Amino acid sequence: MDYDVIVVGAATTGAVAAKKLASQGFKVLLLDAKPKNRIGDKACGDAIGEEDLKKAGVTLPAEVVRERILGADLVSPDGKTVFRIQGYGYTVDRVGLGSALVDEAESAGAKFIDNFHVDAPIIKDGRVIGVKGSDEITARVVVDASGNKTKLRGALPDEWGIEKTVEKKDAVAAYRVIMEDMKPAIEHGYLRLIFDQNTSPGGYIWLFPEGNLSNVGLGVTMIGNYPNPKIATENWIKGKYEGKIVAGSGDTVPTRRPFATMVGNGIVLAGDAAATVNPVTGGGIGSGMLSAKFAAEAVAKALSQADLPGINELWSYNVTYMREYGAKQAGLDVFRHFLIKLSNDDISFEMSSGIMDEKTVTQAAVTGEVNINLRKEVEIMIRGLKRPSILLKLRQMASDVKTAMEIYSAYPDGFDGFWSWRKRADSFFASLPY
Ligand SMILES: Cc1cc2nc3c(=O)[nH]c(=O)nc-3n(C[C@H](O)[C@H](O)[C@H](O)COP(=O)(O)OP(=O)(O)OC[C@H]3O[C@@H](n4cnc5c(N)ncnc54)[C@H](O)[C@@H]3O)c2cc1C
Structure with a gap:
């Protein structure tokens, strides 16, 4: 050799x-x-x-x-709720x-x-x-x-x-530009992620500071007639931000x-x-x-x-x-399946109602687990707010995340146990209702 x-x-x-x-x-x-x-x-x-x-x-x-990055701001589709997540x-x-x-x-x-x-x-x-x-x-x-x-x-x-292969439904097409001296400037030290299922279905729009440069782009899940991410990025920037575009390119990501x-x-x-x-x-x-x-x-x-x-x-x-x-990644994949199907109203509701909050998101990012705020859930029901179906779906998703993580944590110690484990993992993901 x-x-x-x-x-x-x-x-x-x-x-x-x-x-x-x-x-x-x-x-x-x-x-x-x-x-x-x-x-x-x-x-x-x-x-x-x-x-x-x-x-x-x-x-x-x-x-x-x-x-140097200190954290990330997650912005709801209606722009009314911003979660500031700390993380270097x-x-x-x-x-x-x-x-x-x-x-x-x-x-x-x-x-x-x-x-x-x-x-x-x-x-x-x-x-x-x-x-x-x-x-x-x-x-x-x-x-x-x-x-x-x-x-x-x-x-x-x-x-x-x-x-x-990676199936298209499990991939994101993304595009980004690098802008010099972008105006208005984005806050230094924080990544900004904006959810908008119309502009970036199944993904998000990002604005990342890089000194005097800004990295602006978006990703779209490659399901059905998904928008061209280059055109979507350019259209989204138009009228909002100005600056010299010094680079622009796109690619696919296996998510x-x-x-x-x-x-x-x-x-x-x-x-x-x-x-x-x-x-x-x-x-x-x-x-x-x-x-x-x-x-x-x-x-x-x-x-x-x-x-x-x-x-x-x-x-x-x-x-x-x-x-x-891998177990965390599998749990987050369940979360991704769930997110893809949500409307802008659903996401804005979940973020503004407190049923998902900074703590939930931080925990999901660190461990992969999704623990929805059950106290808030009860509060929301008592207050008679609508969307019981969203609450049910959230509960189902949180439980599915747990199951996915359990399956991947029980990965076989040798190739002997592989095919039966794989059958279990594949059929679990195929059975997800969202
Ligand atoms: C638009 C966009 C934004 C992203 N933003 C982020 C982000 O902010 N943070 C983050 O963590 N991730 C981000 N990602 C994902 C990240 O870029 C990738 O996950 C990461 O770069 C993967 O690294 P890799 O080394 O495994 O593969 P790659 O970076 O793809 O590198 C593969 C290398 O293999 C070489 N190669 C390919 N084929 C051959 C061949 N046949 N023969 C010889 N050499 C070959 C290529 O030239 C390349 O150098 C983003 C992806 C996209 C598309």
Whole structure:
């Protein structure tokens, strides 16, 4: 074999995985289709939570930080209720971050080749033994960190149980512009998220401060005749904000529960390639880095146990990920299914009535659990306010979130229990009434 590990994709997930493996002495090759100075150049809100970075063991280089974030404002569709959620984070220069993380991987000993487009995995005798592009390169394990449009996932054998595609209903199409000296200026230190099911159905509009720049965009769930996010963004900005647009681009985000498994013989998937994004916020940088950390730990252990690690040796990656983040992600996916179906009036009602409040949202963000305010619920009923059906749906959703988290927390310890577990998880999600 040419390498111990080939990591495909050198963005935030891949570079972190490569650094962690190379620093343990493994012979690592990091590949990316882009030139080095464009790694990280992608449509993004550029926001990262501090807690996520800590959990992934990643320190941001100071020079890539554009703004220190203290929290987020969630704005109801009618504009009358604003939840201020406290939570530290950063907005960053994504291209600067991309180069810095690749530099760190190289300093740790990984070899980096840019402008290398991987076309497919090399599969021999029931295992992945490398990748093909302009050349064929072999490795004991391949880490697929090549994002949502990965060329590897779809070519893997069905019997490993890895989902090959992300259905449109489980994805968001998003677009954003970067504006210089935007007027009126948005408050520094706070991310602003606005819910509006007409402009951004199933998603939200965001305004993120980045020093003298502002990152403004929106996401729409790709269900039915969904609006073009570029046109929706430009129309929404028109008449509200002015400034010089210095960049604009869009992409899709896999906003679903985690893939049922992220390992095969000789391969693991991480980051967007494994759908590790937070289903509600669409944030995937931190969770991708976290998956890179868990994947690197499992790969390092597997390489010390077997010359050519297979599903069984690599399985601990699935178990760690599901228990540490996947269960929360599954709970948030239930919440996402629920949110998509709400009208603007429903959301404004829930936020203004107090049945959902800052505490509920903060808890959902931290743990994934949704605890609706039952005291408020009773109060609302006594006051004779309408919408009993919303209250019932909220109760049902909170209970479904709990069940989803329980299923993912009980992830099987080995591949033996996988198919029966998967049947249970799939049928639970298929049965959701919203
Ligand atoms: C508009 C928008 C806004 C977003 N805002 C935020 C936000 O504010 N905060 C947040 O946390 N997340 C956000 N996200 C999600 C976030 O961008 C992704 O979850 C994250 O970038 C995933 O990182 P990754 O390294 O797994 O994949 P990617 O960033 O997609 O990187 C994949 C890498 O693989 C390379 N590659 C792909 N195919 C090949 C191939 N065949 N051969 C070789 N190399 C290949 C690519 O060049 C790329 O460098 C947003 C997404 C969008 C679209």
